[in-house]
Amino acid sequence: MINQHNSHIHKMRLESFDIPIIYSTFPGNFDMHINGWSFRNDKDNSMIEVELTKEEIEELSQKGLISKIQQIGDQRYLIKRLRTLDIEIASxxxxxxxxxxxxxxxxxxxxxxxxxxxxxxxxxxxxxxxxxxxxxxxxxxxxxxxxxxxxxxxKGQKLMKWSETLALLKQAKRFGLESVKFLGIGEIFSNAQLFNILDDIRNEGLIIAIFTKGTALGDDETAKNCNYKGIETAEDLVERISQYHNVSILLGANSFVPDFQDTMVGCGKDGGVKDYTYKRNRALKLLIKHKFNDPQYGKRLALIAAPVTPKVSDETVEMYEWAIKRNMPVVTIPTMVSGKGSGELEWLLGQFEYDETLIKRYDPQKVLTREQRYTQWLIDFYSDIYVKALQLGIYDMDTLNNEGLSGYAGAAKCQQSHNGMYIRLPGSVQECPGRCIGAEIIEDLREQSLLATWIGSINHDRTVNCRALCSVKMKDLTNSNVHVCDCCRVYDNVGSMPLELEQKVLENLNTMLYCNFKTVGGY
Structure with a gap:
């Protein structure tokens, strides 16, 4: 479990930021949903009534998809909501x-x-x-x-400009679209069209969640170099963004230790940001100054601790409690294996093969394989996070036993897997950013309608009750052949979420709850 000495050091470091606590205790209706990134479950399995064109009906019929939706009138159908889209944007x-x-x-x-x-x-x-x-x-x-x-x-597949992406979002609104999440490429705060994009999204009544490392939000020179009219400092930029109440900021925060964090943002020969951690920390303080964590706006500021590595996982556990008391959920998934990190599983497993400190901690008798040691680290990490959540009263064991864990430890479950899709610049559509070979929905969205793409996707067929922690990042690392669910595929090529993880974590939590109850005289 968590190293108590490390825990104390990280806790003291976080407390030194002197950011006021909002919740010393949490209200009964408190939830871990983040504006634009996740939703309350009231509409997860609900349908939306849509009048289809004759062309749309003909296309769905030709593709054998018309039977997947319910006809309620001449051209009126009930369709499962497409609530969110991950999108890529560039200038x-x-x-x-x-x-x-x-x-x-x-x-x-x-x-x-x-x-x-x-x-x-x-x-x-x-x-x-x-x-x-x-x-x-x-x-x-x-x-x-x-x-x-x-x-x-x-191949001749042109990358899409913003006008083309916006047209797709307008189409998606017919089918229930509520939010978009900007994932790149690069930083949206280096895009000269930023405020035009934000205006367009606000005019459509959509929420946008922006993933950012936050350099422009914490460094005056970087903010000024964005060349936005009237923006001279980082605070100018944060203040202007704060006027868009539909904008949520998902701020990168792998660590608050500069020696660790700076190496995770490209500092080196391939580019990077000098003194990144200092600038990110200033961005966080400015975002809080301009009320991004104000509960009256919901939860529109979150910390993204992904990926998590063994070197920072103890800190992430402390960050989870520190941040949520300040109305900032921590979104963390230690098994992110996509993009430039798609080969990261082998790197992670290698640490549990050669790092004596990790081996001593997770396998002192040296009787386990590296895969089993890695799995034990993950089990401990998820257990530590959920112990915090239980102690804070954010979750209870009945809910966890009945509904399962979230792949994003201690946060709301990912709803991308059953209420959304990922649209990339070349028009390619994938299940989600945690992509791997086999998880593509279509090579080019311009070859068929958005409606047919959505209804024909595995995400459309997946239910809210899915117990797979992360449907495209799963792999049976320890050959235990644990059954996941009936709506997900297991991808063997890059997946790194051991199938037995939820089962073992719940066993841990139930055991700890029993021991605690027995200690105070319950048995």
Whole structure:
């Protein structure tokens, strides 16, 4: 379980920020849903009544999908709500420049004298364009997939501009869309169209949740270099964003220890931010100053502790309690294996093969495989988080036993898996950002309607009662063949969420609850 010495050090560091507590005790209706990122369950399985066009009905019929929706009138149908979309955005300038690589490729700019394809030169050119959208190049980034974008461009699949993405969002509103989550590429705060995008989304009555490392929100020079009219400082930028009450900020916070955190935001030869942790911490204070954690607006400020590594997991447990008392949920998933981190499972497993400190902690007798040690670390981490949640009164054991755990430890369950999809710049649609081979829904959304894509997706078929902690990041690492559920596939290629995790964590929690009750005279 959590190392108490480490816990004390991390707790003292967090308390030194002197950010006021909002909740010393939590009200009975308190929940862990974050504006735009998750929802209360009142509509999760509900339908929306839609009048379809004859063309839409014909398309669904041709694709064998019409039977999946309920007809209630001549052209009126009940359709499962598409409540949220993860989207990728880049400036029109960046899109045009990236798309221009296709003509350069066709003209032979990337052909060597021997006739072979110079992939390295093309990657260098793409990377130079990517840097206009983000200077950080974080080693764990789930959007930095140069090969993915390059291959799509070479095939002639143009990356979408904002106007095309906005048109899709307007279509999705017919089917119940409530929020969008911006995942990249790069930082939206380096996009010259930022406020036009925010205006468009607000005009559509949608919530937008922005994933950001927060450099522009905490560093005056970076904020000024964004070249937004009237923005001279980071506080100017935060104050202006705060006027959009439909905006939630999901702020990167792997750690508050600079030696750890700075290395996780691309500091090095591939780009990065000098003194990142200091700037991120200032961004957090400015966001709080401008009431992003004010309960009257719900929960529109969260800390994103992903990925979690063994070096920071004790800190994450303390961060969970510290932050939620200040109305800032912590979204953490230690098994994020996508984008640039898609090979991270092997790296994680390697630590449990060679790091003597970890081996001593999780397998002092050295009788377990590295996969079993890794699984034990995860079980301990989830157990520690949920112990905090139980102690704080955020959850109770009856609810956890009946409804299961969340893949995002201690936070609301992911609703992307059954109420949303992930639309990428080339028009590709995937189940979610925790993607892996086999989780694609369609190669190019422009080949069929958004409606047919949604109804034909596995996410549409998945239920809210799904017990898979993370449907596309799961793998039976210890060969225990634990049954997950009937609505999810297990992807063996990159998944890193052991199937037995929930079962073991619940056993831990029930045992601890029993022991605590017995100690105070309950038995």
């Amino acid at each position: 029109d300038y960046a899109i045009d420049t990236m798309n221009s690589l296709k003509s350069r490729y066709d003209e032979g700019h990337y052909t060597k004298k021997d006739g072979s394809y110079d992939i390295d030169a093309l990657k260098m050119d793409f990377a130079s364009i990517y840097r206009t959208t983000c200077t950080q190049r974080c080693p764990h980034c789930f959007n930095q997939e140069d090969d993915f974008y390059i291959q799509k461009i070479i």
